[in-house]
Amino acid sequence: MSGATVVIGADADALVAAHYLARAGRRALVVDEREAPDAPALEPGWIPPRVVRDLALERHGLVVHAPDPWAAAPLPDGGRLELARDLARSAASTARASRRAAHRRPQFCGRMARLARVLELLYAGPPPDPLARAPGELARMAGLAWRVRRLGRRAIEDLLRVLPMPAADLLDDWFESDELKGLLGLGGVMHLAQGPRSGGTAFALLHGHVGSPPGVFRPPRSNLVEVLARLPGIEVRRGARVARITVRARRAAGIVLATGEEIAADCVVSGIDPRRTLLELVDPAWLDPELVRAVRNVRARGVVARATLLLDREPGFSALTLAPSLDDLERAHDDAKYGRVPQRPALEAHAVDEAADAAGRRRVDVHVQYAPHALAEGAWDSARRAALGDQVVALLAAHLPGGAAAVVERSVRTPLDLEAARGWPQGQMHHAELALDQALWMRPVPALAQYRTPIRALYLGGPATHPGGGIAGAAGANAAREIIRDARRGRL
Amino acid sequence: MKPYDAIVIGGGHNGLVCAAYLARAGRRVLVLERRERVGGAAFSEQVFPGFTFTVYSYVVSLLRPEIIRDLELPRHGLHVLPLESTLTPLANGDHLAQWSDHDQNRRALARHSPRDAEAYDEFGRTLHQMARAVKPLLGMVPPDPASLAPGDLAGLARLARHFRGMGRGVFHALHKLLTMSAADYLDEWFESEALKGTKSASGIIGTLLGPRSPGTAYVLLHHYMGELDGVFRAWGFAKGGNGSVSAAIAAAARALGAEIRTGTPVARVLVESGRATGVALESGEEIRAGRVVSSADPRRTFLELVGEAHLPGELVEAVRRFRFRGASAKVNLALDALPDFTCLPGPGAHLRGAISISPSVEYLERAYDQAKYGEFSRRPYMDIVIPSMIDPSMAPPGKHVASIFAQYAPYRLNGGWTDARREALGDAVIDTLAEYAPNLKSIILHRQVVTPADIERDVGLSEGSIFQGELSLQQLFSVRPAPGWSKYRTPVEGLYMCGAGTHPGGGVMGAPGRLAALTMLGARR
Numbered sequence A: 001m002s003g004a005t006v007v008i009g010a011d012a013d014a015l016v017a018a019h020y021l022a023r024a025g026r027r028a029l030v031v032d033e034r035e036a037p038d039a040p041a042l043e044p045g046w047i048p049p050r051v052v053r054d055l056a057l058e059r060h061g062l063v064v065h066a067p068d069p070w071a072a073a074p075l076p077d078g079g080r081l082e083l084a085r086d087l088a089r090s091a092a093s094t095a096r097a098s099r100r101a102a103h104r105r106p107q108f109c110g111r112m113a114r115l116a117r118v119l120e121l122l123y124a125g126p127p128p129d130p131l132a133r134a135p136g137e138l139a140r141m142a143g144l145a146w147r148v149r150r151l152g153r154r155a156i157e158d159l160l161r162v163l164p165m166p167a168a169d170l171l172d173d174w175f176e177s178d179e180l181k182g183l184l185g186l187g188g189v190m191h192l193a194q195g196p197r198s199g200g201t202a203f204a205l206l207h208g209h210v211g212s213p214p215g216v217f218r219p220p221r222s223n224l225v226e227v228l229a230r231l232p233g234i235e236v237r238r239g240a241r242v243a244r245i246t247v248r249a250r251r252a253a254g255i256v257l258a259t260g261e262e263i264a265a266d267c268v269v270s271g272i273d274p275r276r277t278l279l280e281l282v283d284p285a286w287l288d289p290e291l292v293r294a295v296r297n298v299r300a301r302g303v304v305a306r307a308t309l310l311l312d313r314e315p316g317f318s319a320l321t322l323a324p325s326l327d328d329l330e331r332a333h334d335d336a337k338y339g340r341v342p343q344r345p346a347l348e349a350h351a352v353d354e355a356a357d358a359a360g361r362r363r364v365d366v367h368v369q370y371a372p373h374a375l376a377e378g379a380w381d382s383a384r385r386a387a388l389g390d391q392v393v394a395l396l397a398a399h400l401p402g403g404a405a406a407v408v409e410r411s412v413r414t415p416l417d418l419e420a421a422r423g424w425p426q427g428q429m430h431h432a433e434l435a436l437d438q439a440l441w442m443r444p445v446p447a448l449a450q451y452r453t454p455i456r457a458l459y460l461g462g463p464a465t466h467p468g469g470g471i472a473g474a475a476g477a478n479a480a481r482e483i484i485r486d487a488r489r490g491r492l
Numbered sequence B: 001m002k003p004y005d006a007i008v009i010g011g012g013h014n015g016l017v018c019a020a021y022l023a024r025a026g027r028r029v030l031v032l033e034r035r036e037r038v039g040g041a042a043f044s045e046q047v048f049p050g051f052t053f054t055v056y057s058y059v060v061s062l063l064r065p066e067i068i069r070d071l072e073l074p075r076h077g078l079h080v081l082p083l084e085s086t087l088t089p090l091a092n093g094d095h096l097a098q099w100s101d102h103d104q105n106r107r108a109l110a111r112h113s114p115r116d117a118e119a120y121d122e123f124g125r126t127l128h129q130m131a132r133a134v135k136p137l138l139g140m141v142p143p144d145p146a147s148l149a150p151g152d153l154a155g156l157a158r159l160a161r162h163f164r165g166m167g168r169g170v171f172h173a174l175h176k177l178l179t180m181s182a183a184d185y186l187d188e189w190f191e192s193e194a195l196k197g198t199k200s201a202s203g204i205i206g207t208l209l210g211p212r213s214p215g216t217a218y219v220l221l222h223h224y225m226g227e228l229d230g231v232f233r234a235w236g237f238a239k240g241g242n243g244s245v246s247a248a249i250a251a252a253a254r255a256l257g258a259e260i261r262t263g264t265p266v267a268r269v270l271v272e273s274g275r276a277t278g279v280a281l282e283s284g285e286e287i288r289a290g291r292v293v294s295s296a297d298p299r300r301t302f303l304e305l306v307g308e309a310h311l312p313g314e315l316v317e318a319v320r321r322f323r324f325r326g327a328s329a330k331v332n333l334a335l336d337a338l339p340d341f342t343c344l345p346g347p348g349a350h351l352r353g354a355i356s357i358s359p360s361v362e363y364l365e366r367a368y369d370q371a372k373y374g375e376f377s378r379r380p381y382m383d384i385v386i387p388s389m390i391d392p393s394m395a396p397p398g399k400h401v402a403s404i405f406a407q408y409a410p411y412r413l414n415g416g417w418t419d420a421r422r423e424a425l426g427d428a429v430i431d432t433l434a435e436y437a438p439n440l441k442s443i444i445l446h447r448q449v450v451t452p453a454d455i456e457r458d459v460g461l462s463e464g465s466i467f468q469g470e471l472s473l474q475q476l477f478s479v480r481p482a483p484g485w486s487k488y489r490t491p492v493e494g495l496y497m498c499g500a501g502t503h504p505g506g507g508v509m510g511a512p513g514r515l516a517a518l519t520m521l522g523a524r525r
């Protein structure tokens, strides 16, 4: 197989797609408008083992950071609820928060792990198409159905019941401890413009659980993007802004850069969001108005800000979550849904293992939710950004040795900054919110769910496609496999 | 005397429908109703002399046409009068009116947004299509997806064929409707706040969820279902209020030979070696029957009437988890004159339709925000009808009655419901409505305020949940009321369920009662 492929965007999924295509014998050129990779050292996301194996990522320096305890939350009595990766070990700490919680957690974790396993099965390939007529696809669905059935009555019932639930209801069914529910509840709304009492947030909680051991409800963090970018086999061109995708006779023929330079290719894969891809880079006249409407309606609301703190001492935690209860989370969301920065945003802080500089200072990455992309009054500016930074430091201070004084430097990125720096539409990391109506065969919209677009040889392979963000590289790998299949069948 | 073939616990409209179908098949049936009169939540009463209130439910749209036909309800007194408009008054003195007349409606919408007027027909068609796609499910007994029994496998295969046969467009649209929030769904169609607010209100009825929560779009469809058998939003008003729907079904049941005893609370279902053999009344009397079918909600039926001891632990757990969370209240008014709305002064056709206080999605969402944390909405969503405008016999000549459905009033109010809080809720409703109809306070002769706690106490609906359990996706179809028990049967042999807590759920629909009866008749050995 030969032929040149242009991949737009140098994020995890796009890079994985490029590598798979290169391994299949295609020339893969990745173009990205950013001058330098912007990703922090570690990005969250579970990498399917098959991707790790196929691309020999471990040999090329992949570092997966799975902190242990994977989460901790302060308790009102001054102690901490610490959740170890090993269920048995964290039982004692859970018991500090609630004896009943400690008792019920293993059963809860077992049942959730089984559901996450079902998602994992569904995520390993392109989304099933329930209306497919092709024998191959029917056989695949029958296989999936069979494997789900084999998990037993309980799992099937849980599947029907749990996925559409609010995370808050699910957690209330099992636990009483506010701290435990707040910590797990944040997993249900990560990057979502929803509060924990909204339907479908239990699905988001499970999505973030896929690939992790039972009881661990946050994906690991890794240097995947950095490894993929330097992995040989593909060419990465930075500072190259795509102005247009060239379409000839309903077929993608390459790209035109903002500089006017034309790059011919017999296949174009877009890792950036579908709206930009199809409505800005392609002349929408090529598209059916129905599709244009559907793509415009893809929900991608950014609700997260990120802060990076430099501490002059050890932070005293590897991971720390400040989401004291489901009500606190919900109230934070109440503020954000009316366009206000919450009084008490939920925070999740991760300490970076190695010292950040020669002075031995330590870096802490903080996920801040909810920070609305559009403010009801005014707009994000440096004053508001600084105010958010003050809030983050003030909230964390009580949990840092030495308090706020330990923070010697800080930087904050609002959803607007993240949009500019990372190309996330409205600051939405997953490019399309991970909700049940934008999952599986609906992701990002039904007509684009199989990675193909109405324009021949133009594919989508970013986090807006199945299985979506948070499962690092899976969408890219799935897209690449579809492209290779098309090429084999002469349909490229 | 020949023993009863079946005892129906509860004479709500579903219990009555079930009894009527059983009697029609020649079974000897006894209905036992706790209250002095039948009807349950479909109940009319002369609360103040000369003024008849449709105390709880107030409009008819979901009542299955096959039931109306089979039981010949019109012959037994059912008479549904159409409600032809929905008026949404706005704070700025303007209003949005929706009419059943197509051209009139288009003109009214175009005044707010030509684009919305344009989209409206397409929206109507889409929902109509969705309703058509869902309708067969309302008439089928949900199969158990975890079972390998031939009946279930056949049911699943039928379901798969149904979904696969509906075509891509419809299938995907249905997926969206089932999983989206009413607000997001409507955002894809319309721009006018008043229109989106009013439409999304159908999505929040009976649930403690805000219009922005996924899952509410389905409830919107549930309330659209009635449209199928008539014209636009074929909400109708039953002459005499919804109590006359129950009365007509009761008359039909009696005519078919069913016996109905009111003022007869059942204390317990008699269970002998895993089999229901009859009931014990609160009076101590025991009545035997071959079958027992309960129209009370799942919590009452399983945890009170049957008792945990007779049930598998998993079902008990599932029933405890079943979400009720009543969030709706009623305020019924006896009026000296008609309310006068600032936006459309004087009497007019708009007073013969529904009046909706739902100026925007945000208004509803804010009402929900308070309820989430255990307060009732200070400025609630309201759906108002003036029954006396449609059926003058509901009030003395020249006087009127108004039925106000209000949300949110959470069952779990901080500090609990007391007389004072009930009146405070009544005041909040009246104050809010008076902003749009300033003469309101001066024309009120009497008022009746019904909180979720009152609904629970009077009708027996747990937590005042108007649908015998929320109509959220995780409580529908094969998992309503509990996984594995969606087929009107229970682990106690000979005991069945037929209330709104079973598929296809709440509303004055009758479908659960009918499907339960058909199941029982089919299951006869």
Ligand SMILES: Cc1cc2nc3c(=O)[nH]c(=O)nc-3n(C[C@H](O)[C@H](O)[C@H](O)COP(=O)(O)OP(=O)(O)OC[C@H]3O[C@@H](n4cnc5c(N)ncnc54)[C@H](O)[C@@H]3O)c2cc1C
Pocket (backbone or CB within 6 Å): B009, B010, B011, B012, B013, B014, B015, B032, B033, B034, B035, B038, B039, B040, B041, B042, B055, B056, B057, B058, B059, B060, B061, B062, B264, B265, B266, B267, B295, B296, B300, B305, B328, B329, B330, B405, B455, B458, B459, B460, B461, B465, B466, B467, B468, B498, B499, B500, B501, B505, B506, B507, B508, B509
């Ligand atoms: C305030 C309110 C407004 C509503 N508005 C509408 C509307 O406008 N349109 C609409 O379609 N739907 C509406 N609904 C919903 C609808 O009324 C209900 O879902 C429906 O009436 C439920 O009928 P059911 O027969 O299943 O149960 P129920 O009506 O609850 O009947 C159950 C019966 O069982 C009896 N019972 C319980 N326990 C015992 C016992 N131990 N022994 C003997 N009898 C017992 C009860 O007294 C009751 O009569 C509304 C409901 C409420 C509460």
